[in-house]
Amino acid sequence: MQKFIKNQLKQKGFKMTNQRKMILQVLENTDTCLSAEEIFMLVKDINPSVCLTTIYRTIEILIKNNLLTKIDVGDNRYRYEIRTNKHHHHAVCLKCKKMICLEGCPMDYFEKQIKDKVNFTITGHRLEFYGYCLECK
Amino acid sequence: MQKFIKNQLKQKGFKMTNQRKMILQVLENTDTCLSAEEIFMLVKDINPSVCLTTIYRTIEILIKNNLLTKIDVGDNRYRYEIRTNKHHHHAVCLKCKKMICLEGCPMDYFEKQIKDKVNFTITGHRLEFYGYCLECK
DNA sequence: GGGTAATTGCAAATGGTTTGCAATTAGATG
DNA sequence: CATCTAATTGCAAACCATTTGCAATTACCC
Ligand SMILES: [Mn+2]
Ligand SMILES: [Mn+2]
Ligand SMILES: [Zn+2]
Ligand SMILES: [Zn+2]
Numbered sequence: 001m002q003k004f005i006k007n008q009l010k011q012k013g014f015k016m017t018n019q020r021k022m023i024l025q026v027l028e029n030t031d032t033c034l035s036a037e038e039i040f041m042l043v044k045d046i047n048p049s050v051c052l053t054t055i056y057r058t059i060e061i062l063i064k065n066n067l068l069t070k071i072d073v074g075d076n077r078y079r080y081e082i083r084t085n086k087h088h089h090h091a092v093c094l095k096c097k098k099m100i101c102l103e104g105c106p107m108d109y110f111e112k113q114i115k116d117k118v119n120f121t122i123t124g125h126r127l128e129f130y131g132y133c134l135e136c137k
Numbered sequence: 138m139q140k141f142i143k144n145q146l147k148q149k150g151f152k153m154t155n156q157r158k159m160i161l162q163v164l165e166n167t168d169t170c171l172s173a174e175e176i177f178m179l180v181k182d183i184n185p186s187v188c189l190t191t192i193y194r195t196i197e198i199l200i201k202n203n204l205l206t207k208i209d210v211g212d213n214r215y216r217y218e219i220r221t222n223k224h225h226h227h228a229v230c231l232k233c234k235k236m237i238c239l240e241g242c243p244m245d246y247f248e249k250q251i252k253d254k255v256n257f258t259i260t261g262h263r264l265e266f267y268g269y270c271l272e273c274k
Numbered sequence: 275g276g277g278t279a280a281t282t283g284c285a286a287a288t289g290g291t292t293t294g295c296a297a298t299t300a301g302a303t304g
Numbered sequence: 305c306a307t308c309t310a311a312t313t314g315c316a317a318a319c320c321a322t323t324t325g326c327a328a329t330t331a332c333c334c
Contacts, residue, residue, distance in 0.1 A: 072209030
């Protein structure tokens with residue numbers, strides 16, 4: 001995957017800078033979704049001379065090229081998740097906003113998995129479809 | 138529904154001010170989800186002397202009392218939807234961010250409805266469960 | 275290694291949302 | 305109906321995640 005993303009970027013004419021390498025490394029070595037600030041902190045652990053702006057600009061590039069997903073949890077701060085080849089969903093804790101990645105997709109499968117494996121108490125869910133309406137198509 | 142919400146608020150000790158009446162009226166007379174700014178504009182059409190702050194504070198109360206839902210579409214601005222007794226989902230246009238309310242819930246039913254009735258081209262979807270994780274339960 | 279366009283860091287701007295505070299008001303009480 | 309008080313409001317300022325302008329730096333094609 002690491003390779004795939006780097007190739008995608010190179011192919012589109014983006015330079016593979018040290019900052020971008022570090023950001024990708026951080027995004028690929030986490031098991032949750034990270035906020036810009038969290039990515040920033042983790043990248044600083046590798047090299048303290050990075051700038052938050054660079055994080056945001058890299059995020060923008062990745063999203064525009066379908067290599068990163070922007071996720072909202074309702075606390076005025078987005079989380080980002082690097083592209084995986086397995087389509088999946090999340091369980092979001094209303095209190096600490098932690099996002100637990102779930103495998104697979106069909107809803108009923110999920111409900112069972114969440115209760116049995118992840119130990120997450122469901123109080124509700126939200127399902128949104130993305131695409132284009134009649135006027136914008 | 139109008140009545141139900143007012144009763145809920147009164148029961149919890151909130152005053153039924155003119156501002157709150159107008160905000161509820163606006164929220165109940167729309168067929169999409171509105172941003173705070175949009176609610177503000179619509180309320181100003183009724184009475185120009187209202188303040189955006191009041192919109193936000195009312196939104197906060199409604200959300201805390203489960204009378205309003207906060208929805209994110211990815212453009213740094215939340216949309217709000219007044220409580221309905223029919224659980225339902227949305228189709229969000231990636232371009233204009235318009236939210237089309239869908240009836241019912243099961244996924245397969247939706248996919249058909251979206252294609253046939255609402256004329257919305259699906260390019261993807263997101264499903265999130267809300268609740269509490271092991272530590273926060 | 276040199277040339278050039280892309281990228282970066284810094285500081286400042288942006289914009290949605292929140293907060294402090296004094297003035298106003300709903301609605302309970304008599 | 306007039307009085308009282310806690311809740312609510314409007315205004316201005318703060319907040320804070322994200323974005324932008326610009327000069328200095330860097331990747332990478334030759
Ligand atoms: Mn899915
Ligand atoms: Mn549902
Ligand atoms: Zn939690
Ligand atoms: Zn549209």
